[in-house]
Amino acid sequence: MSDLTHTTAQDEESKPRGIRWGMVALWGAVITLLVLLGWGLVRTNATRPEAGEAAPDFDVEFFNGFEWEGQPVANLSDMHGKVVVINFWASWCVECRLEADLIEDTWRKYEDQDVVFLGVAYSDVEPNAIAYLDEFNITYPNAPDLGTDISDMYEITGVPETFFVDKEGTIRHVQIGPLNQQTMDGVIQQLLGDSG
Amino acid sequence: MRRIIRPSLFALFVLGLIAFAQPLWAQDSSVSDDEVNEVARDIYCPVCESTPLDVCATQACADWRELIRTKLGEGNSKDEIFEYFARQYGDGVLANPPRRGVSLIILWILPVVLILVGLLLFSRMMRNLRTVPEAAVVTDSAVESTKVQNTPATPPEPTAQEEYLARIEEELGKK
Numbered sequence: 001m002s003d004l005t006h007t008t009a010q011d012e013e014s015k016p017r018g019i020r021w022g023m024v025a026l027w028g029a030v031i032t033l034l035v036l037l038g039w040g041l042v043r044t045n046a047t048r049p050e051a052g053e054a055a056p057d058f059d060v061e062f063f064n065g066f067e068w069e070g071q072p073v074a075n076l077s078d079m080h081g082k083v084v085v086i087n088f089w090a091s092w093c094v095e096c097r098l099e100a101d102l103i104e105d106t107w108r109k110y111e112d113q114d115v116v117f118l119g120v121a122y123s124d125v126e127p128n129a130i131a132y133l134d135e136f137n138i139t140y141p142n143a144p145d146l147g148t149d150i151s152d153m154y155e156i157t158g159v160p161e162t163f164f165v166d167k168e169g170t171i172r173h174v175q176i177g178p179l180n181q182q183t184m185d186g187v188i189q190q191l192l193g194d195s196g
Numbered sequence: 197m198r199r200i201i202r203p204s205l206f207a208l209f210v211l212g213l214i215a216f217a218q219p220l221w222a223q224d225s226s227v228s229d230d231e232v233n234e235v236a237r238d239i240y241c242p243v244c245e246s247t248p249l250d251v252c253a254t255q256a257c258a259d260w261r262e263l264i265r266t267k268l269g270e271g272n273s274k275d276e277i278f279e280y281f282a283r284q285y286g287d288g289v290l291a292n293p294p295r296r297g298v299s300l301i302i303l304w305i306l307p308v309v310l311i312l313v314g315l316l317l318f319s320r321m322m323r324n325l326r327t328v329p330e331a332a333v334v335t336d337s338a339v340e341s342t343k344v345q346n347t348p349a350t351p352p353e354p355t356a357q358e359e360y361l362a363r364i365e366e367e368l369g370k371k
């Protein structure tokens with residue numbers, strides 16, 4: 001009996017140890033799972049880009065009748081060298097209506113300087129968004145947020161929300177809720193003055 | 197004067213009726229609320245978290261329900277409407293996101309991988325449960341036999357059953 005036990009143990013030890021595919025698959029699955037969980041966690045905990053951080057780049061395709069420098073599409077990086085005011089709004093948003101005239105007036109005031117206003121319609125129905133733009137005679141470039149990609153990047157918590165980006169592409173002020181004239185003038189003039 | 201006012205009033209009345217009726221035509225009366233809600237219940241409100249469109253009271257949801265009504269009126273199928281909403285507002289607004297990209301990995305591939313890993317772990321655990329007692333028995337008996345070999349040859353102590361049998365034989369012998 002003892003000999004038998006010894007022989008078996010020796011056999012086990014002398015067996016060539018090949019690749020344990022089961023273990024490889026197991027560890028592969030565990031690592032994949034951890035990577036996915038980590039990635040999900042990072043995405044969930046992503047916070048709104050704040051003042052001092054680089055403004056995330058994005059592409060926009062403007063609503064019919066709107067353009068920037070004669071083009072129906074644009075990219076935020078194309079606007080490098082200008083102060084950019086990105087305003088998230090929606091036609092169903094009551095507070096957006098409170099600031100609509102103010103934003104248009106301010107745009108007209110600064111459009112000859114190095115300032116670009118960019119309206120982004122969040123989760124809006126296109127005919128309603130266009131009706132809203134007509135209602136307030138809005139002339140600055142406006143685009144839908146297709147796939148909510150832009151609002152996801154900027155992690156907006158609602159509308160209206162406005163990001164002021166300086167000429168170097170850095171966010172310098174974030175306004176949650178409706179804007180007022182004092183804030184708009186103050187921030188834009190500061191950003192225009194900063195970069196000469 | 198009356199001859200002028202009466203036709204004018206009538207014309208105003210007709211114009212008013214047309215103006216009032218226009219939004220009703222725009223609503224597409226051929227599509228019922230039930231048909232709209234059938235699609236709307238699988239789409240989430242963009243404002244309120246995890247609230248289906250058919251039970252949400254916000255203006256945003258009302259606008260989206262009207263959009264669904266328009267799309268159904270244009271002859272779009274349920275899947276075409278879901279595809280449109282996913283393209284316009286992102287996959288996140290759908291109760292059943294399409295099987296592509298991240299959702300394909302998280303909702304479809306990951307559960308299968310987890311089940312396979314679970315089965316693999318379970319089978320390993322069961323194999324260990326089977327082999328450990330056998331090894332223990334073999335080891336115990338090996339230890340016993342080693343003990344027997346190492347100890348001097350002494351007769352083993354009779355068990356209770358052996359004693360009992362011996363006593364029976366003794367009793368039978370007496371008879």
